[in-house]
Amino acid sequence: xxxxxxxxxxxxxxxxxxxxxxxxxxxxxxxxxxxxxxxxxxxxxxxxxxxxxxxxxxxxxxxxxxxxxxxxxxxxxxxxxxxxxxxxxxx
Amino acid sequence: xxxxxxxxxxxxxxxxxxxxxxxxxxxxxxxxxxxxxxxxxxxxxxxxxxxxxxxxxxxxxxxxxxxxxxxxxxxxxxxxxxxxxxxxxxxxxxxxxxxxxxxxxxxxxxxxxxxxxxxxxxxxxxxxxxxxxxxxxxxxxxxxxxxxxxxxxxxxxxxxxxxxxxxxxxxxxxxxxxxxxxxxxxxxxxxxxxxxxxxxxxxxxxxxxxxxxxxxxxxxxxxxxxxxxxxxxxxxxxxxxxxxxxxxxxxxxxxxxxxxxxxxxxxxxxxxxxxxxxxxxxxxxxxxxxxxxxxxxxxxxxxxxxxxxxxxxxxxxxxxxxxxxxxxxxxxxxxxxxxxxxxxxxxxxxxxxxxxxxxxxxxxxxxxxxxxxxxxxxxxxxxxxxxxxxxxxxxxxxxxxxxxxxxxxxxxxxxxxxxxxxxxxxxxxxxxxxxxxxxxxxxxxxxxxxxxxxxxxxxxxxxxxxxxxxxxxxxxxxxxxxxxxxxxxxxxxxxxx
Numbered sequence: 001x002x003x004x005x006x007x008x009x010x011x012x013x014x015x016x017x018x019x020x021x022x023x024x025x026x027x028x029x030x031x032x033x034x035x036x037x038x039x040x041x042x043x044x045x046x047x048x049x050x051x052x053x054x055x056x057x058x059x060x061x062x063x064x065x066x067x068x069x070x071x072x073x074x075x076x077x078x079x080x081x082x083x084x085x086x087x088x089x090x091x
Numbered sequence: 092x093x094x095x096x097x098x099x100x101x102x103x104x105x106x107x108x109x110x111x112x113x114x115x116x117x118x119x120x121x122x123x124x125x126x127x128x129x130x131x132x133x134x135x136x137x138x139x140x141x142x143x144x145x146x147x148x149x150x151x152x153x154x155x156x157x158x159x160x161x162x163x164x165x166x167x168x169x170x171x172x173x174x175x176x177x178x179x180x181x182x183x184x185x186x187x188x189x190x191x192x193x194x195x196x197x198x199x200x201x202x203x204x205x206x207x208x209x210x211x212x213x214x215x216x217x218x219x220x221x222x223x224x225x226x227x228x229x230x231x232x233x234x235x236x237x238x239x240x241x242x243x244x245x246x247x248x249x250x251x252x253x254x255x256x257x258x259x260x261x262x263x264x265x266x267x268x269x270x271x272x273x274x275x276x277x278x279x280x281x282x283x284x285x286x287x288x289x290x291x292x293x294x295x296x297x298x299x300x301x302x303x304x305x306x307x308x309x310x311x312x313x314x315x316x317x318x319x320x321x322x323x324x325x326x327x328x329x330x331x332x333x334x335x336x337x338x339x340x341x342x343x344x345x346x347x348x349x350x351x352x353x354x355x356x357x358x359x360x361x362x363x364x365x366x367x368x369x370x371x372x373x374x375x376x377x378x379x380x381x382x383x384x385x386x387x388x389x390x391x392x393x394x395x396x397x398x399x400x401x402x403x404x405x406x407x408x409x410x411x412x413x414x415x416x417x418x419x420x421x422x423x424x425x426x427x428x429x430x431x432x433x434x435x436x437x438x439x440x441x442x443x444x445x446x447x448x449x450x451x452x453x454x455x456x457x458x459x460x461x462x463x464x465x466x467x468x469x470x471x472x473x474x475x476x477x478x479x480x481x482x483x484x485x486x487x488x489x490x491x492x493x494x495x496x497x498x499x500x501x502x503x504x505x506x507x508x509x510x511x512x513x514x515x516x517x518x519x520x521x522x523x524x525x526x527x528x529x530x531x532x533x534x535x536x537x538x539x540x541x542x543x544x545x546x547x548x549x550x551x552x553x554x555x556x557x558x559x560x561x562x563x564x565x566x567x568x569x570x571x572x573x574x575x576x577x578x579x580x581x582x583x584x585x586x587x588x
Contacts, residue, residue: 050481
């Protein structure tokens with residue numbers, strides 16, 4: 001298992017869209033390396049014969065996926081305009 | 092009469108029998124909350140006004156001779172990651188600071204239909220990620236038995252509010268032990284149902300292949316009564332499909348059922364790593380069961396050694412995926428205006444407001460799901476689940492329940508395990524994650540008290556919980572065993588506050 005680097009954590013932070021400060025990067029890198037080392041335990045298991053678990057329910061048993069009107073205001077923050085939610089610009 | 096001391100069953104009986112009104116009962120609980128909250132800090136939101144209104148409406152219903160429901164007037168607290176219409180549901184996070192759900196979770200809807208009163212929302216570790224209820228935006232909840240100690244977590248507010256007599260029962264959620272751990276630390280009863288028995292609709296997802304909503308109460312009977320209301324299929328949660336529409340459980344009082352000799356297996360891997368003081372209580376619990384004519388012996392569950400690594404891999408992977416929805420655009424907090432931000436940088440900025448533990452778990456989750464690592468971690472973790480299930484299936488041919496300590500250690504001091512090394516906190520979940528990985532039901536029942544090593548003799552001691560696990564959908568057998576033990580061990584009492 002290769003060591004977890006600060007650059008890796010920074011990149012993962014970006015993939016997960018979480019801005020991390022330098023102090024956080026320093027602290028997390030060592031902690032995350034410790035956690036990953038612990039998870040590496042999984043590597044020592046002889047698993048050839050074990051199948052991963054799967055859901056019991058058949059796809060055909062699911063209820064129909066039909067849209068239904070929802071009464072009530074499902075949306076949250078105070079940034080609105082003309083009844084729409086305001087988000088950051090796309091480009 | 093101190094109505095706040097009543098169990099759920101006693102309260103419903105008294106209210107329906109018009110010995111006292113639901114309003115009097117709720118008033119007393121609100122007084123109690125006011126008195127002990129400065130010490131315990133279990134509640135995030137106290138629902139005073141609406142709880143009183145619900146109580147008065149219920150009293151009228153009873154006066155009019157209408158059916159008031161199985162939990163008539165019983166006051167419950169709800170973990171703040173389960174949606175109650177119109178009540179802020181924060182998950183103890185800045186990321187949901189302003190979120191007010193426009194709907195009831197199925198479990199909450201069913202409680203209300205059964206006449207229960209929602210007295211408030213209770214504290215948790217942020218997004219249910221933690222084992223101490225310290226990692227909350229609302230500050231730590233304290234253990235009613237010793238307020239310098241943690242109540243366990245993540246449903247610490249649920250267990251503490253029930254132990255501190257601020258409500259009769261509570262709903263928590265259990266992803267890796269989050270109902271049972273605080274139940275054990277606070278000396279109350281907490282049940283994690285079989286996966287799929289209780290609807291998760293309206294529970295804020297953390298790791299949805301592991302978690303279930305579960306009841307906390309002061310007696311096994313109360314926990315069974317709440318299960319009878321919340322369990323069963325729900326068209327809003329397709330994972331509940333394999334279940335009876337409405338299973339009915341009883342806790343020993345039906346008399347008619349022929350009790351067969353219970354076969355009890357003590358899992359030696361559960362006691363091996365535990366504190367000696369805890370182990371002593373668990374062996375004496377086994378003696379108690381043996382004296383009740385149970386057939387008790389030690390047994391082994393070899394795959395326990397891989398359980399934690401498997402659990403944390405799956406929990407963090409699912410967390411990283413589930414928490415991707417929090418972008419602060421559709422709901423969230425108010426003090427970050429999207430004006431002037433580009434899409435990605437706004438998300439990254441907004442999401443930096445997750446707490447430390449949540450950020451860490453999202454990043455580790457992203458790591459184990461990265462291309463090239465999937466087969467090494469996630470797939471193997473899923474294989475461990477099937478090995479565990481196989482081992483458990485064969486054990487349950489010989490035993491009705493498997494027992495061990497719920498927690499391997501005593502409740503520890505606030506701050507003790509959340510300093511530098513998050514792994515230290517993860518390791519205390521070793522005995523509880525098995526039931527989540529395999530999907531089995533498990534319950535924590537108060538087993539006794541031991542004096543704290545650091546402060547011997549200064550108090551009545553710290554609680555130890557006995558965990559019982561049963562085969563899938565064998566909640567009734569598990570409740571029978573728990574009821575039998577509760578009656579024989581007689582450790583139920585309440586803390587001085």
